Amino acid sequence: MPRVLSEQEVEAFRSQLCKVALRLFAEQGYAGVTLRALAAEMGCSPMTPYRYFADKEEIFEAVRRDAFERFSARVSAAGRPHRDPVVRLRAMGREYVRFAREEPHAYRIMFQLEPPASASDPQEEHAFKEGWSTLEGTLREAVANGQLAGDPLTLAHLAWVGLHGCVTLHVANRLRLGRGLDELVDPVSDNFVQGATARPPAEDSP
Numbered sequence: 001m002p003r004v005l006s007e008q009e010v011e012a013f014r015s016q017l018c019k020v021a022l023r024l025f026a027e028q029g030y031a032g033v034t035l036r037a038l039a040a041e042m043g044c045s046p047m048t049p050y051r052y053f054a055d056k057e058e059i060f061e062a063v064r065r066d067a068f069e070r071f072s073a074r075v076s077a078a079g080r081p082h083r084d085p086v087v088r089l090r091a092m093g094r095e096y097v098r099f100a101r102e103e104p105h106a107y108r109i110m111f112q113l114e115p116p117a118s119a120s121d122p123q124e125e126h127a128f129k130e131g132w133s134t135l136e137g138t139l140r141e142a143v144a145n146g147q148l149a150g151d152p153l154t155l156a157h158l159a160w161v162g163l164h165g166c167v168t169l170h171v172a173n174r175l176r177l178g179r180g181l182d183e184l185v186d187p188v189s190d191n192f193v194q195g196a197t198a199r200p201p202a203e204d205s206p
Contacts, residue, residue, distance in 0.1 A: 014052050020038060020041045027105075063109060067103070074098075075095050086193055089139070089193070096163050097163060159192055162188045166184050
């Protein structure tokens with residue numbers, strides 16, 4: 001009969017299992033990972049993961065939820081010290097890229113892997129929307145005070161698409177034509193801001 005584990009031991013094993021699962025899911029995709037392979041990586045019996053999670057889907061959801069929570073917290077924290085929303089936007093963009101560079105496995109699981117069709121995790125959805133609302137709210141503020149012009153929701157998507165495109169090309173090792181990710185982060189933000197900067201209406205030509 002297995003001994004009863006303390007709450008701290010349970011959380012420590014769950015955390016370690018999720019770290020290993022993060023790498024395996026990122027490298028092999030959801031379908032390519034089995035609990036037997038995960039157990040082998042952990043050096044435990046094939047049945048041990050079932051003491052901590054119901055199945056592979058629950059592990060995947062826990063890994064994605066943790067990634068989104070850490071990602072949203074970091075991006076929001078990077079923008080918080082700045083009162084000017086445009087300055088805040090640039091700071092958030094740099095942190096977005098920094099997270100992707102430092103945690104490529106988490107980034108891939110968040111934005112490049114399709115979750116199983118039956119997956120439904122309200123906590124994960126909340127973490128994602130919390131990060132999104134920070135971005136959209138920053139752009140709403142910039143539009144409201146006249147710094148930028150346009151629909152804030154559309155602007156939020158455009159800002160995200162620009163950075164995500166750079167990160168995706170970097171992860172795929174496709175940025176090899178003279179400019180790397182670090183050299184493109186600020187220009188992408190600068191071009192976005194310049195394109196969305198509010199301008200006075202042009203006078204009619206005589």
